[in-house]
Amino acid sequence: MNPQYKKMGWHLLGWSLFIGYALSGYFIYQWDYKVLLLTLSQLFLYMVQFYVCYLLLFPLWMRYRHWLVLTPGIIGVMILYICLRYLVEEVLYDIVFGFSNYSYGTAFSYYFFDNIYWSLPGIFMGGVVWAFESTLQKERENRSLRQEKTQAELAFLKTQVNPHFLYNTLNYIYSLAYPVSEKLGNAIIKLSDLMRYMLHESQDGKIELQKEIDYLQNYIDIYRLRFDEKFYVNFEIQGHVNGQRVPSLVLIPFVENALKHGVVDDPASPINICLKVQDQQVQFEVSNRISHNQKDQTTGVGLPNIRRRLELLYPNQYSLKIEEDAHHYTTKMKLHQI
Structure with missing residues (x-):
């Protein structure tokens, strides 16, 4: 439904309830027609006050944020109410119906200060409704901005995962192109699967756990090609992975490191490498002996990336521990309420 129509509907409902309550006394206490006419005029004046404040005064004050807008505006609305009430109840009613609200000879000072009091409810109602709707609108905008920011940040972080790995793999495939072999075809197919997975998107940033596992397996298989038979990696899976979802590319940084x-x-x-699914938790542990050979000098973004993504997607619902000594390095991650 159009937001403007929805707002109009709420206004109509509010005024219907207010007018119904105000006129209920006419039917309960059997007022005469004079009281009814005066009640209707008062309701009309409150509606005029309400929309002058709601549509004009308070939006202007919000724009400029200065008492020179708000204070003269409130005084102006009070004067408008007093003048309209005098015109309707003291002039128009006297001409058409032969009566007025105030008795003849009422002092102007009494009339003025009495109507200052009666002018306050319309201003108050306009301010309350405007403040309430403005707060809701602000909250909706903030929620939308937070969602857009989160999605944009997740998309940006996702693009940072594994560019160096893809670069090295392409170089390796290029080296295989010289003595064209079956290995080249297998490597290209697996790399194609990796790239297809990285391009996959979902609205919540998550994907089936089984697909994440397949991605890890393809990654390991491609890496294995560089070492022939001298490659020792154990990949163990425990529990039922079907139906579980995790953020895409959330596991690979640990394996890559x-x-x-x-x-x-x-x-x-x-x-x-051990992946365990148990009691609505995903536990992922990777341990390796540290190599003291010369290392790649490129700066990785894996672990800072993964921490930030987990903070965004699993606030207070994850744990990430890193254990390191002179010889071994271990990472342990738990995702709760998957």
């Missing part, structure tokens, strides 16, 4: 900085060619110290 292990392969990049760990020892992969020692059968006595293989890289161990």
Whole structure:
């Protein structure tokens, strides 16, 4: 439904309830027609006050934020109310119906100060409704901005994952192109699967856990090509992964760091990767022996990236621990309420 029509509907409902309450006394206490006419004129004046404040005065004050707008405006609305009430109840009613609200000879000072009091409800109602709607509108805008910011940040962070890995893999495939072999075809197919996965998008930033596992397996298989048979990585999966969802590319930084900085060619110290699904939790642990050979000098974005993404997607619902000594490096991650 159009927001403007929805707002009009709420206004009509509010005025219907207010007018119904104000006129209920006429039917309960059997007022005469004079009281009814005076009640109707008062309701009309309140509506005029309400919309002058709601549509003009308070929006202007919000724009300029200065008492020179608000104070003269309130005084002007009071004067408008007094003048309109005098015109309707003291002039028009006297001419048409032969009576007026105030008795003849009423002092102007009494009339003026008495109507200052009666002018306050319309101003108050206009201010309250305007403030309430402005607060709701502001909250909707803030919520929309937060969602857009989160989605934009997630999209940006996602693009930072693994560019160096893809670069190295493409270089490796290029080297295989010289003695064209079956390995080249397999590597290209697996790389194609990786790239297809990275381009996959979802509204909530999450994907089926099984697809994330397939991505990890393809990643490991491509990495294995660089080491032939001297490649020792254990990948263990425990629990039922079907139906579970995780943020896309949330697991790969841990594996990438292990392969990049760990020892992969020692059968006595293989890289161990364990994924466990239990009690609505995903537990992911990667451990490796630290390699002391010369390392790639490029700056990684994996762990800072993953921490930021987890803060956005799992606020207060995740844990990430890193254990390191002189020889081994272990990362442990838990995602709750998956």
